[in-house]
Every structure is written in structure tokens, then in C-alpha cells.
Amino acid sequence: MTPHLVRPTRSRGVARLLLAGCLAASGLAAQAALDVGDKAPAFTIEAAQGGNAFRFNLADALKTGPVVLYFFPAAFAIGCTIEAHQFADSIDQYKQFGATVIGVSADDIDTLKRFSATECRNKFAVGADADKSVMKAYDAVRACKPDYSNRTSYVIAPNGTIVYQYTSLNPYRHVSNTLAALKNWSAKP
Numbered sequence: 001m002t003p004h005l006v007r008p009t010r011s012r013g014v015a016r017l018l019l020a021g022c023l024a025a026s027g028l029a030a031q032a033a034l035d036v037g038d039k040a041p042a043f044t045i046e047a048a049q050g051g052n053a054f055r056f057n058l059a060d061a062l063k064t065g066p067v068v069l070y071f072f073p074a075a076f077a078i079g080c081t082i083e084a085h086q087f088a089d090s091i092d093q094y095k096q097f098g099a100t101v102i103g104v105s106a107d108d109i110d111t112l113k114r115f116s117a118t119e120c121r122n123k124f125a126v127g128a129d130a131d132k133s134v135m136k137a138y139d140a141v142r143a144c145k146p147d148y149s150n151r152t153s154y155v156i157a158p159n160g161t162i163v164y165q166y167t168s169l170n171p172y173r174h175v176s177n178t179l180a181a182l183k184n185w186s187a188k189p
Helices: 009-025 058-062 078-089 091-096 109-118 133-137 174-187
Strands: 044-049 052-057 067-071 100-105 125-128 152-156 162-167
Touching (some): 052 058, 052 109, 078 091, 078 174, 091 174, 109 125, 162 174
Parallel strands (some): 067 100, 100 125
Antiparallel strands (some): 044 052, 044 125
């Protein structure tokens, strides 16, 4: 007689309810709380680019043009590495709009120094938000795993207004969507 693995129906039902609640709470079906037209919260954060640490200040960056602020769950995770490569590969397109790109996660600065040099390919900065204050201000904390950020991207105009926001754990559309948003923003009088 062959033994059969039996999964209790009740456990599957509970797991499905927990997953559904977690997905709903994580914002996968909803928009981020900060929306187009909202004022972007000011912040200064320890950041790294090309393996070197510095202080990134949003207000200073906005003086030179728009800012693409993207939150990612964890340096060196598969999806975050894919997304960093895509931003790095597209940095010249962002520069055509005068845009600064910065990624933010709850990783420590030493981890982000390595990530900025390898996965970001020295092309843009990543910020260490250990206390999650920036993630909270931008409603980018992942509901099911509050030690991590959700994958959320914002485009912020030089006047500090959010002109685009997008939340999806899928890393593949953040670059194309933010570039399209910059193109639309730059075409407006």
C-alpha cells in the first residue's frame, strides 16, 4: 500500500485567508497612499554610489531636476538585483530628462555600498533606511513583512510634487513606467 500525503482542508483554508489578507494589506490591489499631486515628504538619508557613502538630500536633488525614488525590499535579492540592473542600464535615458535616480531599502549602508558598486553598476545611489522613516513617509512598508519595503516607485517633479507612483512586487515595469512618466511630465507646458 502506498502512503498518501494528506493535507488538512482547514489548514489550506486558513493559509488562503492569510495570503489573501496579506496581499490586500500589501497594496498589491491598491494604490500607494501618496498619489499624484501630493507633496513628496522631505528627507535626508545615508546613501551609497559606486561603493562610497554620502548624505542624500531630496531637496538638494530636486534643485537639479526631477527625482525617481524607488523602494526595493532587499539588496542582492533576485528581483531587486534585476530592478537595479534595469535602472543602471537606463540611466542615460533618465539623464536626458535631468532626473536623479535613488533606490531606498532597509539594508545597512555597508550592504548598500557593495550593492551600489556591483548591482547598481556605480550608476545611481541607494539609500539606507534602517529606521524605515522614509519608507513610512512614502507608504512603502511591506504589510506582510514590515522589516522590508514594498516595491514602489515615485517620480517627483522639481517643485516637490509627485507626478507618478507605482507599486508592484514585479521588478520589470518600474523602469519603463517611470521613464514614460518622465516623458509625459516633460511634455507638459
